[in-house]
Amino acid sequence: MKVGIVGGGITGLTTAYRLLRAGHQATIFEAAPLLGGLAASTQVQGVWVDKFYHCILPSDTALLSLVAEIGLGDDIYWQETEMGFLCQGRLYPLTTPTDLLRFSPLSVLDRLRLGFAGLYTRRLRSWQALEHVTAQDWLTRFCGERAFNTVWKPLLTFKFGDQWQQAPATYLWARVKRQGSTRQGRSAKERLAYVKGGFKAILERLADEVRGLGGTIHTATPVDRIAADGSSVHGLTIRGHLQRFDKVVATVPLVQFLRLIDPELLGEPLRPDTVSYQAAVCVMLVLKKRLSRYYWIPVVDSAASFSGIVETTNLIRSEDLNGIHLVYLVNYVPREDPLFSADPDALIDKLTGELGRLVPTFTTAQILESHVFKAAFVEPVWTLNYSARMPRRAFLNDSLFLLTTAQLYPAINSTSNCVQQVADVMRQLASPPDSHGQHRFAQSATGAESPRDPRPR
Numbered sequence: 001m002k003v004g005i006v007g008g009g010i011t012g013l014t015t016a017y018r019l020l021r022a023g024h025q026a027t028i029f030e031a032a033p034l035l036g037g038l039a040a041s042t043q044v045q046g047v048w049v050d051k052f053y054h055c056i057l058p059s060d061t062a063l064l065s066l067v068a069e070i071g072l073g074d075d076i077y078w079q080e081t082e083m084g085f086l087c088q089g090r091l092y093p094l095t096t097p098t099d100l101l102r103f104s105p106l107s108v109l110d111r112l113r114l115g116f117a118g119l120y121t122r123r124l125r126s127w128q129a130l131e132h133v134t135a136q137d138w139l140t141r142f143c144g145e146r147a148f149n150t151v152w153k154p155l156l157t158f159k160f161g162d163q164w165q166q167a168p169a170t171y172l173w174a175r176v177k178r179q180g181s182t183r184q185g186r187s188a189k190e191r192l193a194y195v196k197g198g199f200k201a202i203l204e205r206l207a208d209e210v211r212g213l214g215g216t217i218h219t220a221t222p223v224d225r226i227a228a229d230g231s232s233v234h235g236l237t238i239r240g241h242l243q244r245f246d247k248v249v250a251t252v253p254l255v256q257f258l259r260l261i262d263p264e265l266l267g268e269p270l271r272p273d274t275v276s277y278q279a280a281v282c283v284m285l286v287l288k289k290r291l292s293r294y295y296w297i298p299v300v301d302s303a304a305s306f307s308g309i310v311e312t313t314n315l316i317r318s319e320d321l322n323g324i325h326l327v328y329l330v331n332y333v334p335r336e337d338p339l340f341s342a343d344p345d346a347l348i349d350k351l352t353g354e355l356g357r358l359v360p361t362f363t364t365a366q367i368l369e370s371h372v373f374k375a376a377f378v379e380p381v382w383t384l385n386y387s388a389r390m391p392r393r394a395f396l397n398d399s400l401f402l403l404t405t406a407q408l409y410p411a412i413n414s415t416s417n418c419v420q421q422v423a424d425v426m427r428q429l430a431s432p433p434d435s436h437g438q439h440r441f442a443q444s445a446t447g448a449e450s451p452r453d454p455r456p457r
């Protein structure tokens with residue numbers, strides 16, 4: 001079976017690798033000159049680094065298994081990391097339960113209630129009941145308005161911007177479970193992993209495997225159109241030419257997918273606003289010296305234009321990056337936000353000025369290089385009862401698949417969950433196409449995906 005794949009990020013590469021291993025043919029078309037998508041890299045001071053900060057958590061088992069399978073298991077290393085919390089201009093450690101007990105912006109009672117809310121949510125086995133309740137309602141019930149406004153509201157705003165009020169409590173559940181996996185031992189210190197050479201090493205090794213297994217990868221080759229009729233896919237149109245495929249897998253955000261195909265053909269009322277996405281704006285600073293000891297610092301009530309500071313060199317080994325220090329000033333915003341369209345130099349001036357006011361030891365003389373990286377469709381905004389509106393993964397009698405970060409729910413948007421999503425559809429994807437629609441109904445009868453299946457897909 002010949003499969004055409006739109007997009008050469010972690011999802012596209014993993015899909016090609018798995019299909020080739022199963023004996024099929026796979027061709028990837030990537031619009032950008034380099035592979036990687038949101039996990040792509042750039043070169044600074046002679047070393048390759050992630051454009052957007054990426055780390056690996058102990059619960060990222062799908063990614064960790066894939067990395068081991070392609071021979072990079074020995075290159076994974078684990079480090080103890082810490083989280084800070086910049087609140088009203090003051091920096092607090094907030095990694096361990098002891099840190100929480102000492103967190104003076106809240107009363108002792110509020111600190112205890114906050115800790116209890118996290119523990120209770122983490123222990124819940126099922127997420128289904130949580131998707132009818134907003135994260136705000138759920139948390140204020142357990143930990144009160146003040147603790148919610150001080151700690152959780154900023155974290156929700158960090159991820160969902162001004163749409164934070166729509167976030168379901170499912171997000172808290174997914175997040176505390178994932179984050180909880182990083183805590184170890186009685187001290188509950190945090191542990192994160194990285195791979196030598198960064199995500200570039202993983203993506204390049206995957207690409208080598210794909211080519212080695214007979215697959216083809218075209219970079220700088222945007223797909224113009226998915227050629228299809230109402231019952232099946234015919235192939236992909238690239239620079240005006242149709243290339244025939246038995247199946248197509250699109251790994252692009254929903255909005256971009258709907259530009260490639262007439263939505264009427266999909267047999268489901270999908271619209272670009274079925275899922276809205278937050279954009280990401282990151283200022284990357286390459287520094288001569290360390291900024292702080294924290295991997296991640298949410299920035300709250302501090303009059304800054306960024307809502308987080310991520311210092312990845314508190315995780316990445318110094319010798320792997322020739323001793324440079326990497327700091328990302330992060331914001332998730334709607335695409336209409338002035339930050340998203342801001343001039344890069346003006347943005348760097350503004351944000352580094354604000355950083356200097358918040359972290360007095362920082363001066364612009366420490367900057368070796370600075371860059372702005374933006375991505376338009378990053379964080380799918382979860383709303384109440386999201387599972388009911390989440391796009392399907394299979395269309396047109398299983399000849400067309402859509403595998404995007406908008407369908408990871410109730411799992412968090414991460415590379416590991418992208419890898420897991422590919423595994424979840426592989427049996428369906430690797431089975432022969434059926435142009436008469438028999439396949440889909442045969443599958444429904446066995447309990448696999450069907451058009452009205454209310455389970456997360």
Ligand SMILES: Cc1cc2nc3c(=O)[nH]c(=O)nc-3n(C[C@H](O)[C@H](O)[C@H](O)COP(=O)(O)OP(=O)(O)OC[C@H]3O[C@@H](n4cnc5c(N)ncnc54)[C@H](O)[C@@H]3O)c2cc1C
Nearest residue numbers: 007009010011030031037038039052054055222223414415
């Ligand atoms: C700031 C930030 C921090 C993150 N931190 C982490 C982290 O710490 N850990 C973690 O695991 N994950 C993290 N992530 C999430 C992770 O990057 C994503 O989950 C993952 O990279 C998504 O991969 P994908 O292949 O599904 O999509 P993408 O990476 O978006 O790939 C889609 C590809 O399709 C291509 N494309 C689009 N249109 C076309 C077309 N018409 N023709 C051909 N190609 C096309 C795009 O160029 C792109 O390369 C982070 C993301 C961001 C932005």
